[in-house]
Amino acid sequence: MSTVMASLKRIAVLILALLLLAGCIVIEYETPPPRADGGIEQFDSRSRESNPGLENGSAELKVHFLDVGQGDSILIQFPDGRNMLVDAGGNDDAATVVNYLKKTGVERVDYLVGTHPHEDHIGSMDTVINEFQIGEVIMPEVTSTTRTFRDVLEAIDRKGLRIRPARAGMIILEEGQLVARVLSPGGEGYDKLNDYSAVIRLTCGKVSFLLTGDAEALAEREILASGAAIKADVLKVGHHGSNTSTTAAFLKAVGPKYAVISVGVGNDYGHPHRAVLDRLKKQGVEILRTDKQGTVLFTTDGNVLSYTTEKQLTPGKNGT
Amino acid sequence: MFIIDRFEKDWVILEYGRKTFHLPRQLVPPEAGEGDVLKITVSLDADAAAKLKEDVRMLASRLFEK
Numbered sequence: 187m188s189t190v191m192a193s194l195k196r197i198a199v200l201i202l203a204l205l206l207l208a209g210c211i212v213i214e215y216e217t218p219p220p221r222a223d224g225g226i227e228q229f230d231s232r233s234r235e236s237n238p239g240l241e242n243g244s245a246e247l248k249v250h251f252l253d254v255g256q257g258d259s260i261l262i263q264f265p266d267g268r269n270m271l272v273d274a275g276g277n278d279d280a281a282t283v284v285n286y287l288k289k290t291g292v293e294r295v296d297y298l299v300g301t302h303p304h305e306d307h308i309g310s311m312d313t314v315i316n317e318f319q320i321g322e323v324i325m326p327e328v329t330s331t332t333r334t335f336r337d338v339l340e341a342i343d344r345k346g347l348r349i350r351p352a353r354a355g356m357i358i359l360e361e362g363q364l365v366a367r368v369l370s371p372g373g374e375g376y377d378k379l380n381d382y383s384a385v386i387r388l389t390c391g392k393v394s395f396l397l398t399g400d401a402e403a404l405a406e407r408e409i410l411a412s413g414a415a416i417k418a419d420v421l422k423v424g425h426h427g428s429n430t431s432t433t434a435a436f437l438k439a440v441g442p443k444y445a446v447i448s449v450g451v452g453n454d455y456g457h458p459h460r461a462v463l464d465r466l467k468k469q470g471v472e473i474l475r476t477d478k479q480g481t482v483l484f485t486t487d488g489n490v491l492s493y494t495t496e497k498q499l500t501p502g503k504n505g506t
Numbered sequence: 507m508f509i510i511d512r513f514e515k516d517w518v519i520l521e522y523g524r525k526t527f528h529l530p531r532q533l534v535p536p537e538a539g540e541g542d543v544l545k546i547t548v549s550l551d552a553d554a555a556a557k558l559k560e561d562v563r564m565l566a567s568r569l570f571e572k
Contacts, residue, residue, distance in 0.1 A: 276526070330540065332521045333509070333524055
């Protein structure tokens with residue numbers, strides 16, 4: 187570089203610094219928008235509520251319920267560009283999860299949560315750990331003997347990471363209008379791994395999400411008894427809509443407007459169970475299902491909440 | 507090794523390597539729990555197969571045009 191160029195650059199930096207000091211320039215940081223090939227654009231926009239002031243993609247919280255068939259995987263994009271992934275689908279979902287994160291612009295998973303050690307929740311977590319930069323890993327302090335679980339631990343170990351144990355009362359983050367708090371597990375010595383599910387309440391301003399993993403009636407009772415705030419606009423229905431979960435008392439206390447059921451087409455378990463769907467309908471909750479609508483994306487600025495779905499429901503064919 | 511990953515309704519979900527598959531719950535000892543390892547031995551039931559073969563042969567022989 188010539189000395190003339192260097193001194194010009196130095197003067198430019200000086201002017202910029204003076205302008206900044208004088209408060210003449212405000213530098214805005216924006217979260218990277220999804221890439222053009224992101225698939226987001228193909229989403230059904232008819233179901234999106236009108237919020238024209240929020241189309242610039244900044245200062246919004248995005249919660250993606252990925253269609254991973256029979257399993258769970260939820261991507262949360264915070265307004266400042268950080269990301270959280272709650273579960274990573276089953277063993278066969280590695281490409282689905284990794285490709286979705288990449289096309290959404292995710293390079294680093296700041297908070298990686300494995301709700302509990304079942305294969306349909308942590309199956310592809312080892313691949314996520316290997317493919318992305320990872321911040322914190324958060325899981326309940328319980329183990330399984332499966333190869334799937336061991337592979338997750340070995341991937342964590344290879345990266346030199348350690349695991350923050352998920353327990354009721356733990357705060358994952360609390361910054362400004364954003365709070366992510368763990369509501370369960372509240373105890374130990376449970377018989378079933380589902381009872382250890384990390385249940386997370388995520389709040390952005392006036393809007394809340396309740397992510398329940400596979401928590402069943404026992405955990406729901408313990409959460410209610412704990413007295414923790416559990417009201418939420420969006421409920422990720424526990425255990426894929428199994429009748430083991432979403433008890434009437436719990437559902438009433440959460441009082442969601444939307445219920446997301448993460449479930450596989452034609453699964454062998456009859457998920458979601460009719461009784462759960464009936465309980466949701468009775469309470470007037472709008473049901474969104476990944477088996478019928480594909481990936482579901484919620485967006486909020488802390489006041490207005492809207493959603494888009496990957497596929498449209500065909501009335502009379504796959505309506506809930 | 508066949509490791510029990512979880513139970514779902516009438517099924518046991520077994521992990522074999524990194525693949526999972528289903529086994530009817532009634533085939534598994536009732537005391538089995540998540541994380542337990544199953545020893546599985548498989549044998550042929552020649553009598554049952556012979557009976558099925560004969561049954562279907564008789565049904566088919568009525569239906570095929572001579």
